Amino acid sequence: PQTADFMLFCHGAEFKLADFLFHQNQMSGGDIDKLMDILAEFDGEDPPFSDHEELYWLIDALPYGEVQWQSFLVKYNGELPECPPTWMLKEYDVWFHDAKELMQLMRANRDFDGEIDYAAKHVTDKNGQCEVCNLMSGQWAYDQSEKIAEDPETHGAMFVPVVLGSDKTTVSVGTGNTEFYPLYISLGNVHNNVRQAHCNAVSILAFLAIPKSELPT
Structure with a gap:
């Protein structure tokens, strides 16, 4: 997987470790700090997270959740x-x-x-009569989409x-x-x-x- 798939985490292993510590094991902040100190002693490399505060910051910064x-x-x-x-x-x-x-x-x-619906639409029955089944199939939504199309600076924009x-x-x-x-x-x-x-x-x-x-x- 590409790095971008894991958002702020460097790679999949770091993402899985964060999920294990915070969600599955629910390890305390103090124990997370101890674990990171131990991992730092292996080959003298930096641990995945400097401490529990960095881990919490990364989780809070994810653009998902409540x-x-x-x-x-x-x-x-x-x-x-x-x-x-x-x-x-x-x-x-x-x-x-x-x-x-x-x-x-x-x-x-x-x-x-x-x-x-990602764009306004016209829906017709078998007789060619217009049917309004959802908000984006109504005339108002179609009119708003027309206004977006008239402005070159909003081309490609989605009407929401x-x-x-x-x-x-x-x-x-x-x-x-x-x-x-x-x-x-x-x-x-x-x-x-x-x-x-x-x-x-x-x-x-x-x-x-x-x-x-x-x-x-």
Whole structure:
């Protein structure tokens, strides 16, 4: 195999060692350091990893796996009435994933092979009538692809529509009156049957805080 197949690792043996230490054996950081020191004594060559921190860094840097959660605080910053409701005075967490990273993971998912459209398409029945069976077979997707084709600088680019959705299901975090409203994201290129079956075609993009307060009397 080519070196590129193992991403940041130099070769297959280094990749397998990382998998064994971290995933299969779940060796402690201290024991990894001891093992690397022992390996360094063989023929005076450098060990595969200088220590456990380098190993962990390489694993974390791989462009696969779960997208990390991020968060920020929001708070009302407008003019306060004489007796402001409690929600105007509190800070609220908004938890989210990087939307671009989520879409990249979905687009690279091999499970979607044969169930994803890489370009807009026109589908017709036996009578020549247009049929809309998936998002990429609709006129809107075709129009967007036409706009991409008009610009020479975007030739070869792939049109990747984003589908957002939410529902009335709230996720309580069990702290005070705070609840979160889930916001979902999906890759518009996958076929409807894949999205309906989830199959990692739908991910949670964010949890939006829902302030609760009584109406002023």
